[in-house]
Structure formats: structure tokens, C-alpha cells
Amino acid sequence: MRQQPVTSRSQDPKRQMGAREILDAAALAFSERGYAATSIDDVADVLGATKGRIYHYFRTKGELFIGIHRRGIEWILEAIGPTAERADLAPADKLREMVRQHALMMMEHHTYMGVGQFLIDIHLAGEGRQSAAMEEILRMRRQFEDYYVKVVEDGIKTGAFRDTDPNLVAKAMLGAVNWMHVWYRPDETRDTPEQHERIATTLADHAVYGIVA
Amino acid sequence: MRQQPVTSRSQDPKRQMGAREILDAAALAFSERGYAATSIDDVADVLGATKGRIYHYFRTKGELFIGIHRRGIEWILEAIGPTAERADLAPADKLREMVRQHALMMMEHHTYMGVGQFLIDIHLAGEGRQSAAMEEILRMRRQFEDYYVKVVEDGIKTGAFRDTDPNLVAKAMLGAVNWMHVWYRPDETRDTPEQHERIATTLADHAVYGIVA
């Protein structure tokens, strides 16, 4: 795989529309059957096209994978970043809202989250090592995790939270939410906004109660 | 892949010794490079052997995968089952001890946990659908998750825990611990029993505090 192919291609806005459709199809296929078990032809089937179309936008299967992960992380950052950077919220309220938004995003874009969130490290070892796109993704993930560590640290400083290891507790909270892609599956009949809200707030409450002093 | 090959073979205790070595190697290789990116030759390299040896014990690559997952779940059940079935513990104490033991096992056998815990569903879609071994694994996982749901329900009934959705909160707890395979990596220098204990109790405390009334 060559250097930074994903990023350079995605500069062109025209390309992004076709590419987005393809990423949606790939995310769906990968999340249903797994990365290894899904062929490019499978993705093409989901698209209702042939693989010629896919290879017009993505050089390799690994690039599809990176593209999915990248978008997934971007969505999470969009979900929690604005809240994380507000200065007017007490740590407990900020944390609750971050988890809530994070959880809602996990449900809204679940196909992107299942594949990306965690297979990335292990698969990239064999797929897209040290590309520029990879660096960017790792940078985003670090930032996203730092948001969690930061709010926990703040709460401990102000005395709102118990005195514990902020990094470890942040991992626990991240795990609880990221793990959603293992068990959450959209369900046409029961999947109302109210249901999503209930799930998100339940998870948020558990995370916050786990650390308040 | 044929029906129930793993289980029938593992009846023979002689076989298990050779098989165990191979599973260790495969678990290590898969956890480092990912299932898709790891070839049978890679696993053989870790073993210091050739793939002839591997195929003497396992019919397919998917069987290796199932074997790893199965053992991982068995370890977790061994870790939490005895505690979960004690009648003399208050829900909060029982839950804390379950999470603690679960977390310790995640660290002790981390190579088995990373691969198995969650890739199973998606990979098996393409590898070993509805085999007897698969059924057994799903049964064990259900039991293991039920232990968590049960203790939460008990705590809510006795009033020790907040009144919330036991299934959802159990998912959150399971996620926090299972997620360890994403971030935990053994470290020769810092990896003391005390360090493991500290990590396990921190996670256990967060899980319990998150739900106590």
C-alpha cells in the first residue's frame, strides 16, 4: 500500500460522495460478516455494483478498512468534543453528557463502530502500517481518549470525584461504551429515539455514579 | 468444516497437550497481528515448527479460532462462576469479587481474550457456523453474562443497588472488563501481581460504585 492514499483522494469533494456510498456498504458488510470473511465482491454486492467501482475509489481492501475507522472516530470526536471543551459544566455533568453523546453516536453509526473501533490495531499490522492516514487516526483516537481522562482528572481535583487512577477509570468508561458494538443491533420495531435515549442515559449514569465521591 | 471436530478430538487427553501448545502459539500470533493477517505458516513460525504439525491437530484455521475462544470463555467462567454461585455474599461484595477475578483472568491470559471475546460472532459467520463447538461456546458465554445480570438483579431486589435496567448495566460492566484486551499489554518490568491487583480492584470498584444505591 502506498503512502497517504486515502487522505489525498478524499480532498476532492466529488469523490467523497461516491466514496461515502462505498464506505457505507463496506461498513455494513464488514460488520455483518467480519473483515476476513468479506470479499470485495461481497461489498460490491451490497452496493449493487461490481468491484470495478470500488477500486476506482479505493486502492486496496485495507484502505476501505482505514476509511471506515477514520470516519467512525471522526463521528465520536464530533459527538464528545464540543461538550468536552465547554468550560461551564461541572465535571459530573460534562462526563454524563459526553458518555450520552458517545453512546448515541455508537448506535446511530453502529456499522462503522463495530469494525473500526478495535480491529484497527491488529489488522493494520498487516494492512496499512505507518501510513499517514494511520497516523491521523491514532492522533484522533488519542485526543478522544484524552477528553475522558481530562474530565476525570478535573473532577478529582475539584473533589467531585473519588480519588482514583484517572487513566484506568477512563479506560473502564470507554470500554463500557465502545463495547456497545458487540451487543447493540438496530431493530426496526423497537429502535425509537426514546429507546436510544434510555440506553444512552443508563450507560451515562453508570459511568458517572461509578466515580462520584 | 465438518461437524464438531474440536470437541471430539479434545476428548483424547494425549492430544490436548500438543493441541494446547498450538493454541498458545495461535492465540499469540492472532492477538499480535490479527486473525486475517496471520497465516498458518505464521503460527507455525511461532511454534518453531511447520504447518504439518498444526494440521495434525486442527482441520482448519477456523478451528484454531474456535479453540482459542472456547478456552478463553472457559477461563472466565472458572474465574467468576464459583464466586457467582456463592450464597453467603452480599450482592455488592459478590459483584466486586466477580469483576476482580474476571479482570485478573483477562490479564493472565490476555492473548486468548483479545482474539476470542468478540471477534467470534463476526468471524464465525464465515468460518464455523452452527457447529456443535459453536453452540457450546455460545452457551458458555450466555451463562457467563447471566451471572452478571443475576447479581445485579439480586442487588436491586435487596435495595443494595439503584433501580435500573439490569441487562444494560451488566453490558456496561462486561464491556469495561472485556475491553481490557484492547489496552492491556503485558509488560515484563511493571507487570507485578500487585499491579494486576491494583488494576483489577480499580475496575471492580468503578463497576460497583456505579450501581450501589
Place this chain on the structure above:
DNA sequence: GTCTATATGGAGATAGAC
């Protein structure tokens, strides 16, 4: 920009010697 047709390389799996 999307298709059909094709190449090719690599990995899973097997046969049979030792």
C-alpha cells in the same frame, strides 16, 4: 465512472515420506 475479463499471488489444505 463503471463494467467485464483476466492475471497472479498467496494462503489453506493435502499427500505421503520419514
Place this chain on the structure above:
DNA sequence: GTCTATCTCCATATAGAC
């Protein structure tokens, strides 16, 4: 029970027509 040698297939990726 483990090895070497080999087969076979199929998924990735490409070439080139439309």
C-alpha cells in the same frame, strides 16, 4: 507425529472496453 513438497482455489487487484 512431524516434516517437505505440492496442489488448488479464490480473493485481491489490474487492464482495458464502453
